[in-house]
Amino acid sequence: MAVTIAKERWTSKVAEVVLGTEPNAVKIGGESTLPFLHFEGEMNNYPKVALEVWDMEPTEWPEMLTRAYAGVLNDPVAWAKKCVEYGADMVCLTLVSAHPDNKDTSPEECARVAKAVADAVNVPLIVLGCGVEEKDAQVLEKVAEALSGRNLLLGLATAENYKTITAACMVHGHNIIASTPLDINLEKQLNILIMEMNLAADRIVIDPSVGALGYGIEYAYSIMERTRIGALTGDKMLAMPVICILGQEVWKTKEAKNTTEEAPEWGNQERRAILWEVVSAAAFAQAGGSLFVLRHPESLKQFRAHIEKMMRPVTY
Amino acid sequence: MGLTGLEIFKQLPKTNCKDCGHPTCLAFAMAMAAGKAGLDQCPHVSDAAKEALGAASAPPVALVKIGTGEKEVVLGNETVLFRHDKRFEHPTGIAISVCDTQNAEDIAAKIAQINKLVFDRVGQIHQVNLVAVCNCSGEADKFAAAVKIAVENTGYPLVLISEDAGAMEKALEIAGAKKPLICGANATNYEAMTALAKKYDAPLVVKGADLNDLAAVSEKVMALGYKQLILDSGAREANRVLADQTQIRRQALKRFRPFGYPTITFVTNEDPVQAVVDASVYIAKYAGIVVLDTADPADILPLITLRLNIYTDPQKPIAVESKIYEIGNPGPDAPVYITTNFSLTYFCVAGDVEASRVPGYILPVDTDGISVLTGWAAGKFTPEKITEMLQNSGIADKVSHRKVIIPGGVAVLSGKLQELSGWEVMVGPRESAGIPSFLKQRWNA
């Protein structure tokens, strides 16, 4: 008995965003189907993975994570090179030290570090601030200027600070991460505001604020599914690729941090923690994530192997 | 195929009595046409109407039960493709397999390991659901022997995996009374397998070489009058499984009857980490059952957690009651912790207070079941509400001191809270995991 295959006729697609410069540019987005349903649309770009680099040595990362970066944790340039060695598609430089509670590093100094990292690696760069909205506007403005024309991805732009960051992206040719707290209407609204300043849709990446497996993953999962359906049905204000800044969420969970001795009933930590990161990422890939910021090189390797399999076309 | 809302409406009493929870009969009819309501929700519908609406009133994915007693697994009754439309009803059953080529001790040892896969999460017990016994040897006697060991060693319902009807018959003589899942029927053996399923009134897997073949076998079994079915499209590669699972769910919602049943998926990836990741895709995307080989808690905990997350009701957060919780046997000098009544938040804190080995009181403020930062941002976790809880919960009678510990994430509340409540406010760590070391440094120091 022949089954009539049920194919959705989507009318639209996700914008394609190009990050970095040739010959090392990376493309994300462009999907004209729900994730990995190759039988009804195109998914030309593999979901990409960035590994995270800090501009100061992390003190609360579990040992199994710091071990992977032994010797480079106090040197962002060496750390970034290590990420490239591990095979990262991109490096995500997080300027944690700019936080007033940390070193309150000046925007100029942050820009200098960002430039040093950008010059040391051939993969495109994501640069994130410290999470204090006002400070991030100042910091990212300087970073944008110091790396003018390098086509970076800068964030997080929020409803509070998007104006400065958008302007800096326009002037210096960068792309923006539009970040909102798990609310599709706020997400859409921020995209509208940024586009009203004339930054093109294919220069915006959505950050819906993600939670880790077991810690609110389901909320972002559903917002992402709704965002993708919006994009495919013609809502231009939702038709941007989605970034999942996941490493920071995963590596604060007990399931990733507790050692085998502390939680023997949860099994071996190495296995459990990597799976916590990879399963979180795989779930978000099913919901429509296009760019993933992870922390452990083994997670990168496993997640990529998974993606390669899911990208093999299926036809009926 | 499905009826339109209007066709359904014609059969309803048209009294708009609202007993079905919908404002009008028409609204109810539209919901039913969309697969979001079932005819049984209208208590006033006539028998004639029931008959006329027959197939359309049945749920798009049939309800199928495996096993008996309290560990019975219930699958089906799903009505949507996306969890934001409506809660997914019956969580994916996790089945762990043993092979009849292993020796008796090894099988028993693995089953013992499976029985231990029980996790306490947000105050609820979560566990795997089924033990699958595979007839890897191809021999009927070995299969029966392995099934016997399984029956004797676990309370979980079984999945009996063999395409040899003779072997299945022997296995059912041992395990049939407990309604195991018979796995199963295919294009060549379906008559014998269906007869066995009928004899034991047990659910039956129908397997196709692909979707077309699956539809054919499913129709043939239905034509024999059997409807307790679980579908296997034969796909084993993750990308193909995703596509097939999506097709089966879509077709079921369009009321293509041969696909109107829950599904079973098999993880066969030889890389043990990739196998778990494949299983996570199947849990996210519609699998009724996922069968895997690993019984390692490091593999199973992430899957059980993902299942819990995907299958929670997107409309209501899980909350705990807002009252004083005593951890250990706290006395008048024990620490007092403030948190919110989102159950995930509360249980994180409770677990860490317990880990500190210092008895304490936890006061989850009623934030409508949302987390600390969400509650703060939404104006539901305020100095006023915390003060109210400190004053009205009776905690002041239980402790002799007036010191309260708040989450580090809401340090900004401390000034106002101290002023309003008169309690000395101590700002705790951002993550509750820091509570044990915080106590060492700051409590009674």
Ligand code: B12
């Ligand atoms: C899931 C989520 C939601 C869900 C709510 C789920 C729920 N039931 O709470 C939804 C989608 C509904 C939501 C909505 C909103 N959210 Co929200 N949400 C999140 C998210 C992703 C995870 C929150 C979570 O569940 N964490 C897990 C729990 C266990 O954490 P927790 O309660 O904080 O507990 C930890 C610590 O605080 C500490 N702790 C807790 N109690 C105690 C007690 C003591 C004594 C100590 C020492 C420690 C301690 O230990 C716990 C474990 O580590 C976060 C971002 C993130 N990744 O964290 C944003 C986040 C909390 N949301 C945010 C916002 C702004 C909102 C909205 C106001 C946005 C809007 N739409 O307007 C709404 C408000 C909703 C409303 N009006 O009710 C912001 C808050 C910003 C801020 N810093 O104030 C965040 C941080 C996102 C962001 N980066 O902007 N959200």
Ligand code: SF4
């Ligand atoms: S319960 Fe039946 S009669 Fe009453 S409103 Fe609903 S559909 Fe109409």
